[in-house]
Amino acid sequence: MKTVGSKKGTLLAIGLACGGVIASLPFVWMLLASFMTRGETLRRAFLPGDIQWGNYAKAWSEEDFGSYFENSLIIAALQVGGTLLFSLMAAYPLARMKFRGREVVFMIILATLMVPETVTMVPNFLTVSWLHHNSPFGWINNWPALTIPFMASAFTIFLLRQFMRGIPEELWDAAQIDGAGHLRFLFQIVLPMCRAPLLTVGMLTFISSWNALGWPLLVTNTPAWRPISVALLKFVSEAGAEVHLQMAGAVIATIPVLLLYALIQKEFTEGISMSGLKG
Amino acid sequence: MNKEHLTAWILLSPALLVLGVFGIFPIFYAFFVSLHAWRIRQGEVVGAVHYLQALGDPAYLGLAAVAAALIWLAWRWGHRPNAELAVTNKPQVTPGSRPGVWFVASLVLGASGFVVLAMALGGLAETGDLRLYNGFKITLFYVLGTVPAEIAISMVLAYLLFRAQRGKSVFRVLFFLPYVTPMIATAVVFRTVFSPHPSSMANRFWGWFGLENQRWLFEGRSVAALLLEGLGVGSYPDWVNDLFPSLALVSIILYNIWVYVGYNTVIMLAGLSAIPRHFFEAAAIDGASAIRSFIHVTLPLLSPTVFFLTLVGVIGTFKAFNHIYIMRTAGAQDSVDVLPVVIFDQIYQFHDAGYASALALILFAAILLLTVMQNRLLGKRVFYGD
Numbered sequence: 001m002k003t004v005g006s007k008k009g010t011l012l013a014i015g016l017a018c019g020g021v022i023a024s025l026p027f028v029w030m031l032l033a034s035f036m037t038r039g040e041t042l043r044r045a046f047l048p049g050d051i052q053w054g055n056y057a058k059a060w061s062e063e064d065f066g067s068y069f070e071n072s073l074i075i076a077a078l079q080v081g082g083t084l085l086f087s088l089m090a091a092y093p094l095a096r097m098k099f100r101g102r103e104v105v106f107m108i109i110l111a112t113l114m115v116p117e118t119v120t121m122v123p124n125f126l127t128v129s130w131l132h133h134n135s136p137f138g139w140i141n142n143w144p145a146l147t148i149p150f151m152a153s154a155f156t157i158f159l160l161r162q163f164m165r166g167i168p169e170e171l172w173d174a175a176q177i178d179g180a181g182h183l184r185f186l187f188q189i190v191l192p193m194c195r196a197p198l199l200t201v202g203m204l205t206f207i208s209s210w211n212a213l214g215w216p217l218l219v220t221n222t223p224a225w226r227p228i229s230v231a232l233l234k235f236v237s238e239a240g241a242e243v244h245l246q247m248a249g250a251v252i253a254t255i256p257v258l259l260l261y262a263l264i265q266k267e268f269t270e271g272i273s274m275s276g277l278k279g
Numbered sequence: 280m281n282k283e284h285l286t287a288w289i290l291l292s293p294a295l296l297v298l299g300v301f302g303i304f305p306i307f308y309a310f311f312v313s314l315h316a317w318r319i320r321q322g323e324v325v326g327a328v329h330y331l332q333a334l335g336d337p338a339y340l341g342l343a344a345v346a347a348a349l350i351w352l353a354w355r356w357g358h359r360p361n362a363e364l365a366v367t368n369k370p371q372v373t374p375g376s377r378p379g380v381w382f383v384a385s386l387v388l389g390a391s392g393f394v395v396l397a398m399a400l401g402g403l404a405e406t407g408d409l410r411l412y413n414g415f416k417i418t419l420f421y422v423l424g425t426v427p428a429e430i431a432i433s434m435v436l437a438y439l440l441f442r443a444q445r446g447k448s449v450f451r452v453l454f455f456l457p458y459v460t461p462m463i464a465t466a467v468v469f470r471t472v473f474s475p476h477p478s479s480m481a482n483r484f485w486g487w488f489g490l491e492n493q494r495w496l497f498e499g500r501s502v503a504a505l506l507l508e509g510l511g512v513g514s515y516p517d518w519v520n521d522l523f524p525s526l527a528l529v530s531i532i533l534y535n536i537w538v539y540v541g542y543n544t545v546i547m548l549a550g551l552s553a554i555p556r557h558f559f560e561a562a563a564i565d566g567a568s569a570i571r572s573f574i575h576v577t578l579p580l581l582s583p584t585v586f587f588l589t590l591v592g593v594i595g596t597f598k599a600f601n602h603i604y605i606m607r608t609a610g611a612q613d614s615v616d617v618l619p620v621v622i623f624d625q626i627y628q629f630h631d632a633g634y635a636s637a638l639a640l641i642l643f644a645a646i647l648l649l650t651v652m653q654n655r656l657l658g659k660r661v662f663y664g665d
Contacts, residue, residue, distance in 0.1 A: 009444070012439050013443075015435070015439045016436075016439050016440070016443060016446070016450050019436050019439075019450070019453075019454060019540075020450055020453045020454070023456060023541060026457075026468050026469065026472060027460075027468075029468065029472065029480060030464075030468045033471070042476075043478065085293075086297065087294060089294065090294035092290055093286070093287035093288075093290050097283060097286070097287045099283065099284045099287040099288070100284070102287075105295070108303070109294075109295075111303075112302035112303060114646075114650075115302060115305075115643070116598045116639075116643060117598065118598065118600070118618070118622050118642060118643075119305065119639040119640065119642070119643045120301065120302065120306075121623070122305075122309060122312065122622075122636050122639060123304070123305035123306075123308035123309045123312060124305050125626070126308070126312065126632065127300065127301070127308070148297065148301075149297070149300075149301040150301075151293075151297050152293070152295075152297035152302075154298065154302070157294060181286075182283070182290075183286070207459065207461065210461045211461050211462050211601055212601075213463060213600070213605070214600055214601070214604070214619075214623050217627060218627060232463055232464065232605075233463070233604070236605065243471050246467055246470075246471065247467075250464040250467045250468055251464075253461055253463060253464040254460055254461060254464045257459060257460060258456075258460065265452060268459075269451060269452075272542070272545055273545055273546060273549030274549070
């Protein structure tokens with residue numbers, strides 16, 4: 001009996017290890033190749049001879065990844081901050097206040113989930129071009145076009161609303177007795193309670209902002225506000241066989257997301273699991 | 280009371296403004312734009328011209344609708360005598376029903392439906408925009424190549440994680456990594472993994488089996504054609520290339536599986552963990568083997584999760600853009616160009632907002648239709664408990 005159990009255990013371990021190796025192999029290759037010389041990447045080398053830190057310096061300064069990196073960070077920060085604030089504000093009345101039209105508003109918000117970005121891209125580009133000429137600040141080649149259209153998300157509002165509905169009514173009664181209104185209750189009681197879902201949707205927003213490619217290509221045509229995704233694409237299509245520099249660029253583009261993931265790994269994985277369970 | 284209304288609307292207003300201007304208004308605006316000649320700026324009204332240019336001769340569209348109706352009817356009839364069986368899941372035939380007649384009728388109907396459909400599609404591809412129908416075809420390959428494989432692999436991994444005594448959280452983090460890492464970075468990595476260069480990882484792996492170097496992402500010919508050529512068959516009919524995915528698309532499919540298996544595994548694990556233990560215990564007491572208990576207990580209870588993941592997977596495939604745009608090469612020709620890529624080219628390269636909008640709305644209609652169909656076909660088979 002014991003041997004059968006341990007045999008099963010070994011099979012389990014082998015299966016998991018296989019999955020783990022396949023999941024991590026491309027990362028290992030990316031890291032190793034980013035430290036190689038050009039010759040080594042062409043020569044089927046598996047390990048870099050001397051570690052070429054210079055690849056990173058070259059990608060960072062000569063290929064200007066530093067400034068694209070900074071652009072992406074600013075864009076992501078604005079987008080995450082804006083989405084979380086506006087979605088929190090919108091989710092609260094939908095979850096806990098009574099007013100006429102609440103259900104209709106909620107349905108309309110949910111309906112936007114169905115619309116793929118491909119459909120909105122062209123008209124939004126025309127809208128943003130119009131705003132560029134008719135508003136006090138420029139939109140094209142500037143941060144507003146890159147961030148404002150994404151500052152509210154139906155998915156985030158939905159998730160926060162579901163969470164807020166679970167907050168016990170007694171808390172609101174107690175807050176009212178203490179003389180707090182809706183605004184104080186939202187920002188002093190509800191906000192801290194929403195920490196876990198906010199971290200989850202914040203991370204998802206960060207990833208999608210960092211990944212955005214089509215829209216930034218449309219609304220930036222100078223390097224001034226070009227994000228790292230567009231820079232990587234141009235780099236890949238122009239630099240041809242410079243594999244070691246491409247990999248250094250990819251590592252640079254990966255670091256912020258992996259850092260964030262390392263910090264909030266537990267909450268994020270739990271949050272994603274919950275979103276699947278509730279459908 | 281009035282003040283509370285005001286507070287509610289003030290809190291809602293920023294999100295509603297953004298979603299209204301950039302989420303809802305664009306649907307109507309896209310329709311408006313699609314009815315105009317619209318290069319850099321608004322031109323004259325052209326009506327349905329863009330839609331006809333994209334979809335093709337309306338007569339063939341009508342034919343396709345007839346074919347769809349025939350197939351739907353055949354499906355209904357084929358299921359009629361079994362309608363109750365599907366619910367109770369017992370292999371009994373109710374006496375008095377005539378499954379034979381219905382079955383033959385539905386078979387004939389279904390077969391003629393598919394013949395008509397083939398005729399209609401042939402006509403549409405000839406009179407309409409080939410890139411549109413090619414895009415749908417590639418999306419179909421893409422869905423069939425990714426979604427079932429992702430579900431199957433993640434189910435195995437989730438089961439292993441579920442049973443594992445130690446290292447659970449470490450492996451969960453590891454499997455999740457490809458999903459979390461920005462696709463713009465991993466797509467660049469996989470461009471070198473699947474590069475035609477002899478030193479690429481894919482070619483090295485291929486070399487272990489003594490196989491010839493392949494062109495991977497630069498290969499526009501279909502895998503079936505390559506297989507035939509590998510076997511020494513030099514000449515083959517055109518459909519060998521047309522009815523199978525290209526090696527470039529298969530490479531992208533493998534990448535897609537690598538990215539999403541981890542996400543599916545995490546969701547699947549949550550689904551597994553939510554199943555009350557006493558179900559498994561009851562099955563074990565009844566003497567069910569591990570495999571039987573998996574088929575009769577775990578799978579039905581996991582079906583809502585599988586349904587959710589299928590829905591997310593299929594819709595995600597229809598929207599796939601970023602990684603395909605990064606991984607597409609001149610060598611692959613149009614063999615990886617899904618619709619979002621075609622539409623993006625239309626606006627980014629050709630600045631044709633009118634036609635791009637028409638194509639986008641056709642894609643939107645297809646996604647809506649598919650969601651409804653998926654809900655009706657699969658939704659019924661999902662077991663949500665009692």
